[in-house]
Amino acid sequence: MLHRVEGIVIRSMDYGEGNVIITLCTENAGKVGVLVRGAKKVKSRHAALIQLFTVGQFVFFRTNGGLGTLNSGEIIHSHHPLREDLIKAAYASYACELLDRVLHDDETGSFWFRQLSACLNALQDNKEPSVIINVYEMKILQTAGYGPQLDGCVICGEEKPDEQLLLSPRLGGVLCRSCKHNDPPAMEVSPRALKLLRLFARLDLNRLGNVDVKESTREELKLIMRAFMDMQLGLKLKSQNFLDQLDKYNI
Incomplete structure (x- = not known):
């Protein structure tokens, strides 16, 4: 059967002599x-x-839900600038690999497609990459059913002043100090970082403007979101290791 889809290339793998298998996140076909x-x-x-990162129209033959064979295609957005910049390419690769690992074959992909597209566009538009990725990770967690509870304590449900709250990646949200015994390693969190996390939870990447976040808060958010991603999804990603190396050498 002939299929025509709009999709984003999230993985590309050599296959045989001169051939390539691409994995697409599509708007309507998963x-x-x-x-x-x-x-x-x-x-x-x-x-x-x-x-x-290429966005295009892809026409391919596919039978019985197996691997398709490309017939023709047309590029909509090449995102070439992302591939030319080491930092942008690293973050974009992480966004694609994360989605590839979370999204199941043929799972409805409209929301995922829109969020990834918005993420790549924001990276290309020179918005702060760590903030973009933190918002993107929050959308991944929420859509996968692991969105953190950021208002009332995950144990007692009480809403306390931000200064009295901790974050528990293991329990999946904020923890008041009275309930800290339920997770002694719970993380300290600044009121500024907690406000931004709540903003990320409400925000759609398509509406992301230029969020001004000072470097110390960006570092705090990076540690928090990494802890939530590791605890809730437990994925080992090659692109994440590369980002860690960039951080290590302050690139």
């Missing part, structure tokens, strides 16, 4: 794999379509 024959050959007309 996540699909498509074989692109001869894509690695010098004169291939599909060479540009297999690049990570």
